[in-house]
Amino acid sequence: MATNSSKLNAKFYNNFASIHDIMLPIEERLSGKSFFEYILKKDFKKNEILDCACGTGIHVILLSKLGYKVDGMDLSSGMIKQAKINLKKFNIKANLKVGDFRKIKSVYGEKKYDFVACLGNSLAYMQTEKDLKKALGEMFNVLKPNGMVIISQRNYDKLLKDKKRYNVIQQGKFTFLYIYNYLKNKVIFNIIAGATNNNRTTFQTFKTTYNPILQKDLKKHMQEMGCRNIKFYNQGNEKEYFKFNKESDEFFTITGTK
Ligand SMILES: C[S@@+](CC[C@H](N)C(=O)[O-])C[C@H]1O[C@@H](n2cnc3c(N)ncnc32)[C@H](O)[C@@H]1O
Known part of the structure; x- marks a missing residue:
């Protein structure tokens, strides 16, 4: 059963879906490509990816363009509706489903992925430690052995x-x-x-409303789940090889391997 906070999130994003891409135009955001090429090409062959909070589809488009087979899901039907419009615009075909990333299995069944992405500050919607662990556990569960989870969020420490x-x-x-x-x-x-x-x-x-997850807590929860090789990156700073400055960067991306 959906909790109050997940109902609120879905409602917020159903209303916000039309505004989201005006504020963050897809065309401008597609320039993030080089970061994923850097992370993925280094560790992975072209393989299967789940974007478990895909929003209006930016990363589904971006990763599909790189040649990956991408599934998307999101709690908000409004965001998924907008994602379908965006995918059509870029001539991308991918599965897009409404669902909660605390219950990925109920959406995509037993399917396992090489890579699970939870991007754009979406994990910080988990308002309790229990929900946060459940979400991370589910992402970890749907990964293949040696698969990678990649999470990006605001630098709440800062x-x-x-x-x-x-x-x-x-x-x-x-x-x-x-x-x-x-x-x-x-x-x-x-x-x-x-x-x-x-x-x-x-x-x-x-x-x-966000739960400001601190760097050390996110890392600790990922370690407890069994994640290896945990790394922080700054998604926007290609010149410095995406090195994360934990004091000054507004956002970060964290990766871990199963
Ligand atoms: C700030 S948006 C980011 C969307 C997209 N990843 C991006 O970078 O543009 C946060 C998204 O998380 C989704 N979300 C929040 N809680 C979720 C949950 N429990 N399961 C799946 N999606 C969720 C929201 O519906 C919203 O689309």
Whole structure:
């Protein structure tokens, strides 16, 4: 049965799906390709990948373009609907299903993967340690031996240290203002989306709650699961070989092998 927080997440993303790709245009994000080429080509042959929180499909498109066989799933039917539109636009064929990454087996059965991805801060929706462990355990379970899990998320160590109050993203006629609210063991992201047309601006507001998973805790949970060879990367810094600066980088990617 869906918990309250998973129902809330699904509802948030069903509403947010149309705004998501305006804020983070797929075409711009496809430039992340070199990072996956670096990570995957190093360790893997062209093989099967599950993106277990695929959102509007960016990484399903990107990894399919690299030649991998990709399955996608997401808790939000609205995000999956948008992902199907995006895949069609890029002429990509892949399985896309609605489902919870704490129960991957109930979506893709006994299928095993060489690589399971949980990207774009999605794991931080696990509000309790129990759920976090369940999600990681499920990702680990659907991996083949020597398979790799890859998780990307906000660097909460930095966010909690800086206690940054706001962030602004501008895209064309849209302005997105993020206002962060720090509670005990939670960070609420309040988002005001303003669309300006000539002399008129219309506003929409959204709110979503994250569990700020610290680097050391994520690493510890992955180790407890049996992950080997755990590595941190900075996804955006190709020139320095994706070296993660744990003090200053806003996001990181972590990988571990089964
Ligand atoms: C910030 S979006 C990131 C989407 C995509 N990975 C990207 O990088 O664009 C977070 C996604 O996680 C999904 N999500 C949250 N909880 C989930 C769960 N329990 N199972 C599967 N997907 C989940 C949301 O529906 C949303 O699409």
